[in-house]
Amino acid sequence: MQKHSQKEHLYKLLVIGDLGVGKTSIIKRYVHQNFSPHYRATIGVDFALKVLSWDAETVVRLQLWDIAGQERFGNMTRVYYREAMGAFIVFDVTRPATFEAVTKWKEDLDSKLVLPNGKPVPTVLLANKCDQGIDVLMNNGIKMDQFCKENGFVGWFETSAKENININEASRCLVKHIIASESDPVQSIESDIIKPHLNSSKIVSCSACFKS
Amino acid sequence: EYEEKTGRAHRPLSPKQNVRKNLDFEPLSTTALILEDRPANLPAKPAEEAQKHRQQYEEMVVQAKKRELKEAQKRKKQLEERCKLEDSIGSAVLTWNNEILPNWETMCCSRKVRELWWQGIPPSVRGKVWSLAIGNELNITHELYDICLARAKEKWRSLSTGGAEVECEDAGFSAADREASLELIKLDISRTFPNLCIFQQGGPYHDTLHSILGAYTCYRPDVGYVQGMSFIAAVLILNLDTADAFIAFSNLLNKPCQMAFFRVDHGLMLTYFAAFEVFFEENLPKLFAHFKKNNLTPDIYLIDWIFTLYSKSLPLDLACRVWDVFCRDGEEFLFRTALGILKLFEDILTKMDFIHIAQFLTKLPEDLPSEEFFTSIAAIQMQSRNKKWAQVKRLLIFDNR
Numbered sequence: 001m002q003k004h005s006q007k008e009h010l011y012k013l014l015v016i017g018d019l020g021v022g023k024t025s026i027i028k029r030y031v032h033q034n035f036s037p038h039y040r041a042t043i044g045v046d047f048a049l050k051v052l053s054w055d056a057e058t059v060v061r062l063q064l065w066d067i068a069g070q071e072r073f074g075n076m077t078r079v080y081y082r083e084a085m086g087a088f089i090v091f092d093v094t095r096p097a098t099f100e101a102v103t104k105w106k107e108d109l110d111s112k113l114v115l116p117n118g119k120p121v122p123t124v125l126l127a128n129k130c131d132q133g134i135d136v137l138m139n140n141g142i143k144m145d146q147f148c149k150e151n152g153f154v155g156w157f158e159t160s161a162k163e164n165i166n167i168n169e170a171s172r173c174l175v176k177h178i179i180a181s182e183s184d185p186v187q188s189i190e191s192d193i194i195k196p197h198l199n200s201s202k203i204v205s206c207s208a209c210f211k212s
Numbered sequence: 213e214y215e216e217k218t219g220r221a222h223r224p225l226s227p228k229q230n231v232r233k234n235l236d237f238e239p240l241s242t243t244a245l246i247l248e249d250r251p252a253n254l255p256a257k258p259a260e261e262a263q264k265h266r267q268q269y270e271e272m273v274v275q276a277k278k279r280e281l282k283e284a285q286k287r288k289k290q291l292e293e294r295c296k297l298e299d300s301i302g303s304a305v306l307t308w309n310n311e312i313l314p315n316w317e318t319m320c321c322s323r324k325v326r327e328l329w330w331q332g333i334p335p336s337v338r339g340k341v342w343s344l345a346i347g348n349e350l351n352i353t354h355e356l357y358d359i360c361l362a363r364a365k366e367k368w369r370s371l372s373t374g375g376a377e378v379e380c381e382d383a384g385f386s387a388a389d390r391e392a393s394l395e396l397i398k399l400d401i402s403r404t405f406p407n408l409c410i411f412q413q414g415g416p417y418h419d420t421l422h423s424i425l426g427a428y429t430c431y432r433p434d435v436g437y438v439q440g441m442s443f444i445a446a447v448l449i450l451n452l453d454t455a456d457a458f459i460a461f462s463n464l465l466n467k468p469c470q471m472a473f474f475r476v477d478h479g480l481m482l483t484y485f486a487a488f489e490v491f492f493e494e495n496l497p498k499l500f501a502h503f504k505k506n507n508l509t510p511d512i513y514l515i516d517w518i519f520t521l522y523s524k525s526l527p528l529d530l531a532c533r534v535w536d537v538f539c540r541d542g543e544e545f546l547f548r549t550a551l552g553i554l555k556l557f558e559d560i561l562t563k564m565d566f567i568h569i570a571q572f573l574t575k576l577p578e579d580l581p582s583e584e585f586f587t588s589i590a591a592i593q594m595q596s597r598n599k600k601w602a603q604v605k606r607l608l609i610f611d612n613r
Contacts, residue, residue, distance in 0.1 A: 019396060019399060019400075019439070020399040020400075020403075037406075038403075038407065039406070040403050040404070040524055041400050041403040041404070041439055041440075041442070042439075043439055043440045043515060043516040043519045043520055043524065044515030044516045044519070045515070045574070046574050046575070047567060047570040047571045047574055048571065049567050049568075049571065063567050068439060070396075070438065070439045072436075072438055072439075073439070073476060074476075075476055075478045076478055076481065076511070076515065
C-alpha cells in the first residue's frame with residue numbers, strides 16, 4: 001500500500017580479485033544463502049541480483065558482476081567496470097600473493113572508473129576464507145585499517161563464505177557508502193577540503209564499518 | 213518385499229474364484245477386502261450389499277487393469293525406443309569403424325558421413341573421429357609430449373623448492389610463466405567438472421589433467437595456462453589417451469578462433485563478436501533488437517561459451533555433440549550453436565531485462581532438451597546476404613585495418 005512512496009535504487013557492484021579467492025562463493029552465499037566447495041571457475045563474467053529492503057522507504061537492487069580473476073583477462077573484462085557504483089576487492093587470507101595483488105586491483109579499478117563527481121567508487125576490501133585459521137596478516141587489524149586508509153578503501157572485513165561470516169555486514173557497509181556518495185552533489189575532487197564536515201561524517205560512518 | 217506383500221494380499225481372494233477367472237493377469241494394486249465375509253460375531257452381509265461390493269470391486273479391477281495395461285505399453289514402448297537407439301548406435305559404431313575411419317580422407321566430407329556425423333558420434337569412436345578431424349598440423353609426437361611433461365615436472369619441482377635459476381631462464385616470459393605456475397593450474401583443476409569428482413585431488417584423472425596443462429605451458433610458454441583450458445583438456449581426456457589428448461588439445465588451441473581467444477587478442481575477439489552479431493541480426497532480428505536495447509553485448513555470454521567450447525555451460529552429453537559438429541564444421545559452428553541457444557529461448561529472453569538475460573545465459577537450464585536444442589541449431593542460417601561466416605569475418609577484419 002505504501003509502494004508508491006518507496007524509492008528504488010539500482011546499483012551495479014563489481015566483485016574483483018585474484019583467481020580462486022572465493023568471489024563466486026561470496027556471491028552465492030550472499031544471494032542464495034548456500035555454500036559449496038565445488039564451484040566451477042568463472043570464465044568471463046557471472047551475474048547475480050540481490051534485492052535489499054534498505055529501510056521503510058527504500059529498496060536497493062544490487063546487480064553483482066562476478067569477474068574472472070585471471071590477470072590475462074584484464075583487457076577483456078575491464079569493459080565490465082563501466083557504470084559500476086561500488087566494488088568489493090577480495091583476497092584469500094591463506095595466500096599472501098592474493099593480498100599483494102589487492103593494490104594492483106585497486107589501482108586498476110580507480111584508473112578505469114570514477115564516479116560522475118570525479119571520485120573513485122566506494123570499495124570494500126574482503127579478507128576471505130577467514131575460517132581457515134591460517135592468518136597471514138589478520139592479527140594486526142590496526143595495520144589493515146591503515147592499509148585501507150592509504151589505499152582508499154571505505155572499509156574492510158574478514159569474511160567467510162563457508163561459515164557465512166561478515167558478508168551481509170560488508171555489503172551494508174558498501175551500500176551505505178554508495179548512498180552517501182550519491183547524495184554528494186556533483187563537484188570537483190577538492191570538495192573534500194572545501195567541505196570538511198561532509199568528509200568527517202564519512203570517516204565516522206566508515207570507522208563504524210571497521211571492526212572494533 | 214513388495215511382491216511378498218501383494219501376494220499375501222491376494223490370498224484372501226481365493227474363495228472368490230469366479231472374480232479371478234476372467235482376469236488375464238492380476239492387477240498388483242487391488243485387494244478384495246470388501247469381498248470378505250464379516251467376522252462371525254457380526255451379522256452377515258445382506259445379499260444386495262455383497263452384490264454391490266462385488267460390482268465395486270469389479271469396477272476397481274477394470275480400472276486398475278486399464279492403468280496397468282497402459283503402463284505396460286508405455287514401458288514396452290520405452291524399451292523398444294531404447295533398443296532402437298542402441299541398435300542405431302551399434303550400427304553407427306560399425307559404420308564408423310568399418311567404413312568411415314579406414315577411408316577417412318575420401319569419406320569424411322561425403323554427404324552420408326556428414327549426416328551421420330550430425331546425429332552425434334558414438335562415444336566409443338568419438339575420440340578417434342575428433343583426433344582425425346582436428347588433425348595434427350603441428351606434427352606433435354608422443355615423444356614431444358613426454359619431453360614437455362618432463363620439463364613441466366622439473367619446473368614445478370624447482371618452483372616448490374624456490375629455485376632461482378629457473379626464474380632467470382624464464383625471465384623473457386615472466387608474466388605468462390607466473391600465470392602458468394603450478395598453483396594456478398592446481399586451483400583450476402579442482403574447479404573443473406567438480407560434480408564428476410574425477411579431476412579433483414585424489415580422482416582418477418587429476419594427474420592426467422595436471423600433466424596435459426603443465427606440458428602445454430612448456431610447449432607454448434607464450435600462451436601459457438589460461439582459464440577455460442582445463443575444461444577443454446578435461447573433455448579430451450574423457451575421450452582420448454593422454455598423449456593423444458595432448459596432441460588434440462594443442463592442435464585445437466592452435467586454430468585461429470581459439471588462438472585469438474586464449475591469447476586474449478582483444479581486437480580479434482571483437483571481430484568475432486561483430487561477425488556473430490551480423491548472423492544474430494539476420495536470424496533473430498527481434499531478439500537482436502531487444503538485446504541492443506538492453507545493452508546486452510555478446511561478450512557477456514560468448515566469452516564463457518567460446519573459451520570452454522560449451523563444456524562448462526551445457527550438459528556434458530550435449531557439449532560433446534556440439535564438439536562433434538564443431539570438429540566437422542569448424543569455428544562457425546560455435547557461433548551457430550550460440551544462435552541456436554538464443555533461438556531456443558527466444559520467447560523467454562524477449563521478456564527479460566538485462567540482469568535476468570545475463571544470469572540466464574551465463575547459467576543455462578540444466579535440463580536442456582537435446583532434440584529441440586539441435587533442431588534449433590539446425591534452423592540457424594549461417595548465410596548473411598549471400599555471405600558465409602568466413603567471408604563476413606574476413607570483411608570485418610579488413611575493415612578494422
